Amino acid sequence: MHAVQRTFDDLGTPLVETTFCVVDLETTGGSPATCSITEIGAVKVRGGEVLGEFQTLVNPREPIPPFISALTGITDAMVAGAVTIDEALPSFLEFAGSSVLVAHNAGFDTRFLRTASQRLGYGILDNDVVCTVRLARRLVRDEVPNLRLETLAHALHSRFEPCHRALADARATTDVLHSLLELAGRWGVTHIDDLLWFQSAGGHPQARKRVVTKALPRAMGVYLFVDASDRVLYVGKATDLRTRVRSYFGADDRRSIGPLLREMADVKHIVTRCDLESLVLESRLIRAHRPPHNRVGRGRAPTAWVRFTKETFPRLSIGRTPGGIGPLTSAVAETLREALESVAPVRRCSERISVRTRFAACALAEIGRCAAPCEGRIDPATYQATISPIGSVFDGDPSLALDALERQMARLSEVQRYEEAAGVRHRIGSLVSAIARQRTAAALIEGGDVIFDYKGARLTVSSGRLVSVNGEALPVPADDHPDEPRLIASWLARHRPVIRAAGGTYAMPVNAGRTLAVWQRRLKEATR
Numbered sequence: 001m002h003a004v005q006r007t008f009d010d011l012g013t014p015l016v017e018t019t020f021c022v023v024d025l026e027t028t029g030g031s032p033a034t035c036s037i038t039e040i041g042a043v044k045v046r047g048g049e050v051l052g053e054f055q056t057l058v059n060p061r062e063p064i065p066p067f068i069s070a071l072t073g074i075t076d077a078m079v080a081g082a083v084t085i086d087e088a089l090p091s092f093l094e095f096a097g098s099s100v101l102v103a104h105n106a107g108f109d110t111r112f113l114r115t116a117s118q119r120l121g122y123g124i125l126d127n128d129v130v131c132t133v134r135l136a137r138r139l140v141r142d143e144v145p146n147l148r149l150e151t152l153a154h155a156l157h158s159r160f161e162p163c164h165r166a167l168a169d170a171r172a173t174t175d176v177l178h179s180l181l182e183l184a185g186r187w188g189v190t191h192i193d194d195l196l197w198f199q200s201a202g203g204h205p206q207a208r209k210r211v212v213t214k215a216l217p218r219a220m221g222v223y224l225f226v227d228a229s230d231r232v233l234y235v236g237k238a239t240d241l242r243t244r245v246r247s248y249f250g251a252d253d254r255r256s257i258g259p260l261l262r263e264m265a266d267v268k269h270i271v272t273r274c275d276l277e278s279l280v281l282e283s284r285l286i287r288a289h290r291p292p293h294n295r296v297g298r299g300r301a302p303t304a305w306v307r308f309t310k311e312t313f314p315r316l317s318i319g320r321t322p323g324g325i326g327p328l329t330s331a332v333a334e335t336l337r338e339a340l341e342s343v344a345p346v347r348r349c350s351e352r353i354s355v356r357t358r359f360a361a362c363a364l365a366e367i368g369r370c371a372a373p374c375e376g377r378i379d380p381a382t383y384q385a386t387i388s389p390i391g392s393v394f395d396g397d398p399s400l401a402l403d404a405l406e407r408q409m410a411r412l413s414e415v416q417r418y419e420e421a422a423g424v425r426h427r428i429g430s431l432v433s434a435i436a437r438q439r440t441a442a443a444l445i446e447g448g449d450v451i452f453d454y455k456g457a458r459l460t461v462s463s464g465r466l467v468s469v470n471g472e473a474l475p476v477p478a479d480d481h482p483d484e485p486r487l488i489a490s491w492l493a494r495h496r497p498v499i500r501a502a503g504g505t506y507a508m509p510v511n512a513g514r515t516l517a518v519w520q521r522r523l524k525e526a527t528r
Helices: 066-072 085-096 106-119 132-139 149-155 166-187 192-201 207-215 241-247 257-263 275-289 330-341 380-386 388-394 399-414 418-446 484-498 513-526
Strands: 019-027 037-046 049-059 100-103 129-131 221-226 232-238 266-271 304-308 316-319 325-328 449-454 457-462 465-469 499-503
Touching (some): 019 085, 019 106, 037 066, 037 085, 049 085, 100 166, 106 129, 106 132, 129 132, 132 149, 149 166, 166 192, 207 266, 221 275, 232 241, 241 266, 275 484, 304 330, 304 388, 316 330, 325 330, 325 418, 330 399, 330 418, 388 399, 399 418, 418 513, 449 484, 484 499
Parallel strands (some): 019 100
Antiparallel strands (some): 019 037, 037 049, 221 266, 304 316, 304 325, 449 499, 457 465
16 A cells, blocks of 8 residues: 555545535425425534524415415415515525535425526536435434424424424524534544435445445545455445445445445555556456456456458458457457448458459449459459558558548438438547557557656656556556556546656657547547
8 A cells, every 4th residue: 555645635524614504495385396485594504603594585476375374384475575586596506605405304405496496597406415314314213203303303402493484494404413413423424425425325235334434545546345255356446435435335226236245344445646546556456356246358458459351352350369450349349340341342251252253242242332352343453452541541540541431421411311420420439549549559668668747646657557656666567468558548548638748758650640639639529
């Protein structure tokens, strides 16, 4: 494990420094689709200190049902001269700001607020939300007859008595929140990320094992689930180790999680200093341990290569030995072959064909998608010239192939065959990314020791492998894995705007470099 000085950011936001906005609504009914808000009350607190209060009646522009008036005391006459939600909501949103919203049975209040926010064009209300009902269910369910606000306010000695008016209920909820936070501290809940996880983790069948997460830092790194015999079950990476591992005990309901947690006895971790170190270390650990719960093939090198066969009339094939464009996954290799076969009339049949071969051509020849050397329509030299746009790709210049694919996409768009045009764009993306990644990997391998500066970290890559971070050497992997240059190349492509080459030789081929850069930009814009 690396010795890293932790910052306050690594530790998350302590609860004592977290701003909470405790809110309560009164409404004309239970559904935001058919009912309206009649009153908003809120209390903003931090560290036990009240920072401000917000209260307003709201004109629902509809009659308040008699039973609602009897319950809340809010009548049609009281709201007749009040502001509408169009005026009240902006003021509340400004009051709440980016604070953590708290409510008793928070789903009810947040549904009304989110519905109004979206209807009025303020977008999705994305504040973190804490529900005092869910916290109480975790902390005091066995000590109270029910989880109603009135019951909890009495049991936890609130200074305010709920009365179905928004501000009074918000004040009572604030006292209940503070009492629940004090109780949660006994469970090690000291930061807001702890609290958000804690309120949703109680019903998990393996919740008793969550104690293993207490030692995890709030820092970037790689985590390893191990069983009682210290066998590695699963390897993953995270920007926040504690939050990520705790999520397995909460909302993560994937079918594979249950068996993993049943076998898990402990969680080990390694703190890293940047996401590239996490990416490389995760891949190395997966290869070293072959964890049974990692997806099959994860951490292993793609082994597919697209190349021309060595024949008089070559065709495109996918092989498992180096040569051509690769290494690629089987799916990407197949997409790439489809893209190249649509660029020029290269033959697709697997029969060996010589200049004397004669047999009936297939349907592709009839529609102009095969040069049909099987019928003797074309000699080897002319065939090679015909498929030269594909050959130039293997020579390092995909410009002709990309031009041909772009023309196909334009023709399909003109006749409104948009799905087929999107398919061509997908094949263009496969070709561009494969060529760019192969060029970057080759530049890394041929460049010897190359140093990159990235967000305060100095990374040394030697012959395509990450060897040190900030001058501290990484453990040398037991295998000489051929896929690590590809991983680093993909990472460089994603983060290129914020990476600076600070030493060594890192040079890309000039040939078609501008064409690839333009297509990379176009494809990125098209997927936004």
